[in-house]
Amino acid sequence: MFITDILIDAFFAAVAGIGFGAISDPPLKAFPYIALLAAAGHACRFCLMSYGIDIATASMFGGLIIGFGSLWLGKRVHCPMTVLYIPALLPMIPGKFAYRIVFSLIMFLQNMDNPTERTRYFEMFFSNSIVTLTVIFLLAASATLPIFIFQKRAFSLTRHNNKQLSA
Amino acid sequence: MRRDESLQSIAKFIAEYAAHMMGCGVHTSRVVRSAKRIGDAYETDVNISVFQRNIILTLKENNSDKIHSEVVDIPALPISFEHNAELSALSWNIYDNNLSLADAWKLYNKIVNAPSIDSLFVLILVGFANASFCKLFGGDWFSMTIVFSATITGMFLKQQMQRKHFNHYIIFIVCAFIASLCASTAYLFDTTSEIALATSVLYLVPGVPLINGVIDIVEGYTLTGFARLVNALMLVLCIAIGLSLTLVLVKDNLIIN
Numbered sequence: 567m568f569i570t571d572i573l574i575d576a577f578f579a580a581v582a583g584i585g586f587g588a589i590s591d592p593p594l595k596a597f598p599y600i601a602l603l604a605a606a607g608h609a610c611r612f613c614l615m616s617y618g619i620d621i622a623t624a625s626m627f628g629g630l631i632i633g634f635g636s637l638w639l640g641k642r643v644h645c646p647m648t649v650l651y652i653p654a655l656l657p658m659i660p661g662k663f664a665y666r667i668v669f670s671l672i673m674f675l676q677n678m679d680n681p682t683e684r685t686r687y688f689e690m691f692f693s694n695s696i697v698t699l700t701v702i703f704l705l706a707a708s709a710t711l712p713i714f715i716f717q718k719r720a721f722s723l724t725r726h727n728n729k730q731l732s733a
Numbered sequence: 734m735r736r737d738e739s740l741q742s743i744a745k746f747i748a749e750y751a752a753h754m755m756g757c758g759v760h761t762s763r764v765v766r767s768a769k770r771i772g773d774a775y776e777t778d779v780n781i782s783v784f785q786r787n788i789i790l791t792l793k794e795n796n797s798d799k800i801h802s803e804v805v806d807i808p809a810l811p812i813s814f815e816h817n818a819e820l821s822a823l824s825w826n827i828y829d830n831n832l833s834l835a836d837a838w839k840l841y842n843k844i845v846n847a848p849s850i851d852s853l854f855v856l857i858l859v860g861f862a863n864a865s866f867c868k869l870f871g872g873d874w875f876s877m878t879i880v881f882s883a884t885i886t887g888m889f890l891k892q893q894m895q896r897k898h899f900n901h902y903i904i905f906i907v908c909a910f911i912a913s914l915c916a917s918t919a920y921l922f923d924t925t926s927e928i929a930l931a932t933s934v935l936y937l938v939p940g941v942p943l944i945n946g947v948i949d950i951v952e953g954y955t956l957t958g959f960a961r962l963v964n965a966l967m968l969v970l971c972i973a974i975g976l977s978l979t980l981v982l983v984k985d986n987l988i989i990n
Contacts, residue, residue, distance in 0.1 A: 578865035585862020590758065590941050591849045592814035608869070646821050648760060648948070649814040656940040657862075662870050664938070665931035668973040672980045706947030713952075721766065724822040725829065 568616075572609050579608030579657045587653025596649055599639045603654035607632040611658060622700045625658055629708035637712045640723040647720055651709045660701045666694040738834045740801045743775045744792045746834055746841075748805040751781065751788050753845060754820055758812035760945045761954040767824040771837075774828040785960035811849075811895075812941050819844040852892050859936050860885045867932040876929040879919045883933040887912030891937070902971050909934045909975025917983045930979070937972050939965045 583604025584597055592600065607628040614624035636650035643650075674687035713720040751768045755761070765781050768790065772779030778793040791802045823844065827837050863884040864877040872880070887908045894904045916933030919926035942965040949958030 575869065578868045581865040582862045582869065585858040585860070585865070586936070586940065587814070588850060588855045588858040588862075589936070590812040590814050591816075593818050594850075596814070596818070644822055645814075645818045646763060648763070648945075649818045652941055652944050653814070655944060656938075657866065657869065659935075659938060659940055659943075661866065661935040661938070662928070662931050664969075665934075665976075668976050669931075669980065671973070672977050672984070676984065702943060703947055706944045707951050709944075710948050710951050722825070724818060725825040726822065 571616075572612060575612040576605035576609040580605040582657035583654050586656040590653065592649060592653060593643070593645060595643050596645050599636075599643060599645075599650055600653045603632045603635045603639070603650055604657050606635060607654055608657055621660065621697060622704055625660075625701045626704040626708045628658055629655065629705040630711065633709035633712045636709070637716060637720060637723075641719075644724050644726060646723055647713060655705050655709055658701075658705055660698050663694045663698045663701075667691060667698060670694065738775065740777065740792055740794055740799055742834055743772070743777060744790065744801045744803045746837060747771055747779060747792070748788065748790055748803040750820065750824075750841065751783075751790065752805045752807050753810070753816070755783065755788065756808040756810035757816045758810075758814075758941050758945060759817045759820075760948045760952070761957045762949070762952045763817075763821065767821055770824045770828050774831070775834075783954070783957055785957060785964075813849065815847070815849065816844060819847075856885060856888050856892065859888050863932060863936045866935055867928055870928045870932060872925045872928040872932065875922065875924040876919060876926070879916055879924070879929050880932050883912045883915035883929075884936050886915050887933070888936055902967070905937055905968050905971035906975045909937055909972040910978045911975075912936075913976045913979035914982070917979055920983060934972050934976050937968070939968045942968075 580601040583600050587597070587600050610631050611621075611624040611628035614627055615621060632651050632654045633647070636647045636654070640647050640650055670687045670690035674684060674691060677683040677687060747768050750771065751764050754764045754767065761783050764783065768781055769779045772792060776795045778795060780791045780793075782789045786807055787804060788807060789802070789804050791800060793800050820841075823837070823840055826832060826840070832840070860881045864881040867877050867880040890911055891904055891908045894907070895901075912933045913930060916929045917926075919929040942961045946958045946960075946962035946965060949955070949961060951958075
């Protein structure tokens with residue numbers, strides 16, 4: 567059953583990656599690779615989280631997979647890494663936590679007269695903010711890491727004639 | 734390699750190229766690198782300062798002391814990865830194939846004026862994407878259909894308002910409000926309504942500037958990185974305002990977990 571869960575997770579992450587990517591007008595040839603990367607990254611996070619690893623660390627590993635994957639696949643479609651990995655990262659943005667930030671802010675303001683409730687929503691606001699910001703930062707930073715390690719390759723992904731380079 | 738193009742005309746091309754790239758959501762280091770690469774191809778040395786709204790660049794001829802400076806405004810363009818990929822490839826093309834400036838302009842205009850993806854197609858894809866997002870957060874099939882229809886409504890509204898050139902803060906507030914209001918119908922039924930409400934506005938999240946901002950900061954372009962993050966956070970704030978209007982309307986039904 568666990569494998570089915572992973573596959574379902576990967577499938578929906580792929581659909582989400584394609585859809586959110588489509589808003590930003592990616593090249594059509596990049597769509598299959600965006601889907602693949604989104605699925606791999608999200609499934610990786612899903613696996614790690616079901617083994618009890620926290621969402622920030624799991625997102626970091628997901629981001630690393632997407633980053634290295636985009637370096638590897640970018641050469642095939644002559645796309646810069648960011649064109650592949652930004653849409654692939656979008657399904658990993660922790661929307662539920664972001665929603666709870668807004669929710670707890672409203673409830674905090676609505677419960678100003680009630681100290682217990684107020685403190686509870688105050689705590690909820692900060693814990694959700696911390697998770698959201700950390701996850702987004704780690705996602706982007708870890709996916710960018712391969713650029714620093716393999717600079718030469720990362721900078722010439724869109725170059726078409728590498729023959730001239732070797733000649 | 735250098736042809737008889739004047740320093741001024743080269744500067745004009747590079748300025749236009751760099752401004753378009755910054756405008757359509759390319760992270761700063763790539764813009765600077767690509768611009769320098771084009772400058773290299775024309776045997777000039779390019780130095781660039783990038784700000785949020787303007788680019789200042791100075792070209793210096795390699796074997797003389799001629800210098801030309803150019804300041805250009807960054808246009809507010811919709812984000813386009815297609816332009817990102819194609820324009821990056823164009824810089825290598827110029828560098829590798831010794832293109833003349835006239836050819837470079839021709840290719841540039843062809844890329845910039847190419848039609849983008851059909852908006853109806855985008856609308857449907859975004860609907861499915863947000864519905865799958867709902868599933869990823871643990872929503873059931875019924876919530877997914879609600880989120881799908883809410884997203885289609887909101888996204889359609891966004892496209893129409895963008896076509897009429899409304900202020901984008903207004904667009905985000907209105908679209909977040911309408912989409913979450915549609916999704917709040919989930920409270921009428923026995924379903925995962927909190928997740929439906931939470932995911933209904935997520936298609937608006939400006940993920941590209943958020944991630945670009947972090948990339949810029951990590952790569953040392955702190956100024957543009959922060960500017961992008963602040964812009965993105967303003968939009969997130971607008972989404973929060975739209976969503977809170979709905980939350981205040983339906984707050985008696987909210988389930989606290």
